[in-house]
Amino acid sequence: MSIPSRATDGRREEAERHIPEQQFQQRETTGSLVSYVLPVYNEVEGIRGFHDELAAAVATRPEYDYEFVYVNDGSADGSLRLLREIASEDTRVRVVDFARNFGHQLAITAGLDHAAGDAVIIMDTDLQDPPKVSLHMVDEWASGAEIVSARRRTRTDTWFKRLTAHGYYRLLRRCAEVDIPVDTGDFRLLDRRAAEELRGFRERGRFIRGMVASMGFQQSEVVFDRDERFAGQTKYPMRKMLRLAADGVTSFSTAPLQLITRMGFVSLVLAVLGILYSVTLRIFFPQVTVSGWTMIMVVMLFLGGVQMLSLGVIGSYVGRIYSEVQQRPLYIVRKVIRHDDD
Numbered sequence: 282m283s284i285p286s287r288a289t290d291g292r293r294e295e296a297e298r299h300i301p302e303q304q305f306q307q308r309e310t311t312g313s314l315v316s317y318v319l320p321v322y323n324e325v326e327g328i329r330g331f332h333d334e335l336a337a338a339v340a341t342r343p344e345y346d347y348e349f350v351y352v353n354d355g356s357a358d359g360s361l362r363l364l365r366e367i368a369s370e371d372t373r374v375r376v377v378d379f380a381r382n383f384g385h386q387l388a389i390t391a392g393l394d395h396a397a398g399d400a401v402i403i404m405d406t407d408l409q410d411p412p413k414v415s416l417h418m419v420d421e422w423a424s425g426a427e428i429v430s431a432r433r434r435t436r437t438d439t440w441f442k443r444l445t446a447h448g449y450y451r452l453l454r455r456c457a458e459v460d461i462p463v464d465t466g467d468f469r470l471l472d473r474r475a476a477e478e479l480r481g482f483r484e485r486g487r488f489i490r491g492m493v494a495s496m497g498f499q500q501s502e503v504v505f506d507r508d509e510r511f512a513g514q515t516k517y518p519m520r521k522m523l524r525l526a527a528d529g530v531t532s533f534s535t536a537p538l539q540l541i542t543r544m545g546f547v548s549l550v551l552a553v554l555g556i557l558y559s560v561t562l563r564i565f566f567p568q569v570t571v572s573g574w575t576m577i578m579v580v581m582l583f584l585g586g587v588q589m590l591s592l593g594v595i596g597s598y599v600g601r602i603y604s605e606v607q608q609r610p611l612y613i614v615r616k617v618i619r620h621d622d623d
Contacts, residue, residue, distance in 0.1 A: 379615065409507050474498075486604065
């Protein structure tokens with residue numbers, strides 16, 4: 282079933298609700314509190330426009346109460362000042378101000394820790410995730426779904442990002458020990474029960490979309506067209522994207538370690554073949570055994586490369602263990618700003 286909605290500033294806001302095969306039990310949600318968890322990092326150019334559009338969207342659903350939990354992830358561009366102004370104007374706004382930049386995934390975690398809603402919606406503030414699509418997610422929740430994911434039907438990113446994201450999600454789904462939906466980010470709705478369970482996940486190397494997939498519950502999805510950024514530059518450069526991708530693989534798959542085992546067997550087979558080849562030459566063709574430098578170098582470089590790659594993969598897992606056993610706080614909050622604060 283397709284649900285049309287009014288376009289704003291040329292941005293597409295059509296969403297398609299995908300009802301799963303199992304039928305959920307309709308729940309009574311009138312008067313429920315819906316919390317929005319909104320991580321912010323250097324979004325001074327677009328945060329005002331985002332909040333206005335979000336407020337206009339939820340105004341069409343007056344049967345719910347709302348709270349907007351903005352998490353300032355150590356912004357250095359005046360975003361905090363603007364968030365203070367928004368909080369002073371809107372009683373529904375709360376701002377969780379980090380002591381420094383802790384990263385997008387930990388900003389989401391802090392927002393979940395502070396959200397009190399019967400349903401919690403996680404979304405970015407760059408308007409690539411249209412606020413009106415979140416209302417279709419609320420409809421799915423009212424229909425009985427406990428987790429509603431927003432799957433991207435199309436996206437306006439560069440061809441390189443589209444290609445790598447397409448390949449990565451499918452590779453991760455193939456390797457992971459849980460069924461992680463493809464083409465979905467952190468834009469999703471969690472029922473209060475699911476949100477409480479997610480709060481119990483306290484590892485440092487966080488891949489929240491994988492954590493959500495691992496919990497189970499009754500899940501549904503909304504398909505939407507992802508727009509380009511409303512303002513500013515992306516806060517996920519290649520370095521952060523690769524780190525998030527590595528967290529996704531190492532958090533929910535031991536495939537890299539299994540690959541090392543397979544590479545070890547392959548290396549063993551090649552070594553045995555090399556030994557047989559060398560012995561055969563020595564016994565039956567002693568006149569050609571003087572020249573062996575090329576063979577030795579190929580074998581040494583191959584085994585050296587395999588060993589270094591294996592150590593790197595093992596080091597990634599050991600590094601995660603080291604970070605976890607330190608048991609340091611996931612994040613530090615400088616202050617929580619509310620409407621009535623001076």
